[in-house]
Amino acid sequence: MHIRDNARFEITASVAVFASIAIMALETFSFPTDVKAALLFADAALSLIFVVEYIFRIATAENKRAYVTSFYGIIDLIAIFPILVHAASSARVVRLLRVLRIIRLLKIKRYDDALDRYRQALKLIVAEATLFTGVAVVFIISFAFLIYEVEHELQPDKYRNIFDSVWWAVISLTSVGYGDVYPMTIAGRLLTLAMVLTGMGIVAVPTALLASALSRVRQDEAEKADLLSNEATDIKSCDAAFPN
DSSP states (O other): OOGGGOHHHHHHHHHHHHHHHHHHHHTTSOOOHHHHHHHHHHHHHHHHHHHHHHHHHHHHOSSHHHHHTSHHHHHHHHHHHHHHTTTTSOHHHHHHHHGGGGGGGGGOGGGHHHHHHHHHHHHHTHHHHHHHHHHHHHHHHHHHHHHHHHHTTTOTTTSOSHHHHHHHHHHHHTTOOOSSSOOOSHHHHHHHHHHHHHHHHHHHHHHHHHHHHHHHHHHHHHHHHHHHHHHHHHHHHHHHHSOO
16 A cells, blocks of 8 residues: 555644644744754754655655656655755755645645546646736736836836836736835826726636636536446346346
């Protein structure tokens, strides 16, 4: 039996992930030196657990290359990635990468079917999703240049360059509106209005497509289950009608 099929092991690994994230959160507080040292030791112990798990999975895998390049193999690699780059990177970078360990929670066995449905749904809408992603990029870049032209002269500190304008375009497209960058000219306000209205469609349509695709996948699964059930019933009926 593979260890991924062991529910207790998966729960233990998930607890280790939560503990690692909790330690990272505690490190943001001002604790005495001995407490920080204890947190560092605990994180090192958890890191060792993830490394041993990864090595054990590779050693016990029937097809080692297939495991390493698989979805679950990549997740396991992400969990130990901060350790691999520790020697070549700053401590800050390592701390940031440790957040990626939370992705390890996707390996819980009961999520397998849900993840598989999402993969199937994304395959169904890959063309539409690509189209709307391209449309969103085109709108963001276009509106960023336009807002820069109409707002830069009046607000050179807010719209310093095209990157500031892209920031405005993104928060307007998604209707977030932090309020740190906003237009003051009439032309800029009209552009913002157009951007917000456009963003409602660009964000809503892919969401509806994904929901529709997931519904289609679930319907296909239900139809397959009914077909298998009917076939099993027919076989039982035949066996009952023509006993050996």
